[in-house]
Amino acid sequence: MGQRAFEKMQAVFCKNSTVYDEVTCCCRQHVEMRSLFKSCMQFRKRLLSREGSSEVKLYESLSELVDDTSCTRSANTHQHKISCLDRLCSECGVCKFSMLPGELDESDVQISWERYEYKNVKVKGDKMIRKLVLVRKSSSPAEMFQYLKKLLETFPAHQFRAYWQSKQMKSLVENLPIGHCVTVHDFSENYKCTEQNEIQSSYFQKLEVSLHVTILHRHSVLEYDGKGSTAEEPNIVTEQFFVISPDQKHDHHYTHCVQNLVSEYLKSINCEISVMHEFTDGCSSQYKSRRCMGDVSYSCSDFGYAKILRNHFETSHVRGPQDAAGGFIKKQADLAVIRGTHVIQSSRYLFDYAQSNLSTTADSSKCSRRIFRYVDSVNRDRDRNFLPVKENRKIHKVRSFDDGEIFVRKLSCYSCQSCIVGNYSTCMNDAQLGTYNKIKMVKESEHNDSDADSDNDEGVDDETNICDFVSKGTIFAVKADDTDCP
Template identity: 25%
Template sequence: MLDRDADLNTFQRKKSSSSLESKASIHTFFLRDDVSRMTTGRKQTITVRKKKMQKRLLSDTLKNLHRKFGSENSDNVSYCLFCACRLFWVVAPTDADRATCQCKTHENLQFMADTLYSHGIVVSNNIEEMVDRTVCATEMKACAYGDCVECRLTTHPTLKSATEEIVQVVQWSTERTGEEERETITLKNEVQSTESDLVSKFQENLFKFRKHLFNIRWQYSAYRQLRESLQANECLIHIDFSENYSCKYHNEIQSVHFGGSHQQATLHTGVLYTTEQTPLSFCSISSSRRHDPPAIWAHLEPVLEMVKTKCPKVERLHFYSDGPATQYKQKGNFYFLSTEPFRLGFKELTWNFFEASHGKGAPDGIGGTLKRSADRIVRLGEDVPDAITLFKKLKRLESTVELFFVSEEEVEAKTEVPALTPIKGTMRMHQVISVLPGHIKYRDISCFCQRQDGPLDCACFDLKVATVNGVPVTPPNQNEETPWRPAAVDSTHIGGWCVIKYDDDVYPGIIMDVEGDSIQVKCMHRNGVNKYLWPRPREDVSWYAEEQLICLIPEPKALNKRSERPT
């Protein structure tokens, strides 16, 4: 009897030890990057029993992951035990966890890096670390912009030579649709390529990515330093348009719910920083759906009047925003920022832009908070049919967010502006300075080195001067066969013909893609005097800086099957 009890105890101990090993292997499995991914948000955490962990999101259902675990491990682990051993911070993703508004430049390069890493060609798929290995100094503008002679031609090392094996790589691409191909859509496609071609394209895009990454880091660093060193006469205003709120009723008839009867309200959100008070959140609400410069400054006018009232010492304004070409980064906004603040009594102004697709910040949280509050009002039985009702009912909540209402008439009153001159290099600039009405200065990145005891317009980083209210530069009728150069090249020009300057020579080609201040062009090669043909067997598709674009041209006329002549 004693022997049997001893054997039973031994068996139970062995079973317990095996169970602990299984649990440890399950924990390790759940923490693998191919099973769950780490979230990046500072507030995306889970706390259980005073243990706070960063949330991880599962990449598949628990049943499929259980099958995957069973195929990789000899332990016969039941589905119940597998689910019970899931770590509390590893959770299934929800709709709110869906990653939106991602950067196309980051995503496409990351897809390439993942493919090369999976084929054992590169040692890592961390694109930021890969960039840092190819420059002398990560904090130097010359290295990032390709002006440094030491690292201008540096490429990322590979572990082995690339072959001609065909590989699949996912890429976001823009395509033209419609009968006359006037509409553009963005699709996520699988593209075939050889390993050697993929390595060449990756090295080329990694070089271009240096500048993009440097601008992201520099602009956020300048933003933090400015916030920490504000003076009594300065004010920092971080602004952004929130996604329009769709007004709704608590009870809706079918034709309203499924039709187009819902009105929308524009929300322009921001945070105000001064030395005299804690950060002040604000939001202006309007029934006007315009997001252009007249609307921007109609939304900003009550905010600036509030600054004059609450902070009378403020004479210098610093704006921070993202840089969409239809809203903040365009000649209309340059005109208003060099006139409106002076009219209200301010003496100096800077407008700073975050890098393209990387302008998220505190204003986004304000918009989300207000829209959740409005949805709560509707759930409790009240109607929010239009913008003015939305404003009144949010105002009634006595929120800490300062609310303003901007009527459509106030927006339309700002639309009368003089003829404006486009500024070459608009998409490259990240700081605009105005110390004189009607005049601006601008540069590629922000600089505040002399702000404490000197002027805002220091000469750092090739500061340029421009006048915004001069003779207008407008394109001619595109039906006429006349070359012209737009003030800024954007996605509307994809599919059009242009002339690119490279190594003191010019080449006609088709614009394939536009990202920030870079243009991808498929170029033709010279074949005699003023004659060009498509190169064979390999297309000449490369990225060029915006300043290399000489002009846009009509589609050339073909002389024969292989040659074409631009007119």
């Protein structure tokens, strides 16, 4: 049989591998947990086939394992209690995960499994860096199952936060009140300028352009969108807002500049926004550090909102329309260069091309239009350095309406009508998610001035011990005066 005849007989569900089959930006916890769970259950299946024991369960899925190591789900919310997911409940926990004697075997029997570990990797020259890599292990069954139990301590809470935060954003967009706006902020990967006929030196030294993407969800404006929106007949408009700049430092000053451009755009189309809801990832330098939270505490006076709320997605669970929007712009720019219709050699060229050719969208698109703004440089001469916020990595909701003050919560809530309209004191999920904590954001300059004016340190109320910033699982470094000391 010839090759072409053989290929014609190929099943319809079989296809050749392409670059699109690669799955990128996956969650480390989910990838590692699924791989380890599969290896453990395969080993357990072999043991059960030999021993025939009925004392333990062969789990079909991770959800089944999480359910068995947690208390019964609530009848109202169909969710586990937060205390159970955080492994703080005395009635459940990883201890309920029963294991066979063969799974506790520490003998010389070696089995293969995979996990992520930090390794020292040599890069250009003799420089060594620590990189997280997937390592194939060969160890006893006991080591593999003990590592599964270790991951099972934190995985349920991580999975719940990822699901919950995404659900809250969808609920808010579907029930968006008049005068409210939802934005999803994210930096796209820098665009690398190319040429149709590229010389060798340009190939190895490509100019990069910064691209920030914002997905806007707002009520339509009659004069601008051709259709109005009311509480009885809401009409939600979705737009893509891009900021292009040669500035490649992605920090809180850059994101503050983006917020200002979004605010100016909304004012230019007479879209009156009193409450701004922001959704971002948990990148500390861009959205979630003490400086970012300090910016949030002054956002109402900076942009003219009555209230601003910033919500953070769970780590590694931020992929969405904003990533597709940024990828579309870069792909179209590359195609224009390859076809020879445009020359894009700088950030200004990219902006001109995008604004001229990509502002309108297809009629079938869920996005009404694309808005482009160009920023030549970002103002970083701002007095926005603040004192640390305790356990800021655990915070997923920040709201502010007075300068210098924020209210924080571990998780967002837009599932109840009270939180959607702003009556936070009557939230129906307080028992599950906890209440808000008030934090006073103190600028470093003000703190230093108060210390200088004080005669002694005994009267300083905002003194903070290092132990307040250290919790279970925290990794920190200590600098010693004597370099010879271990």
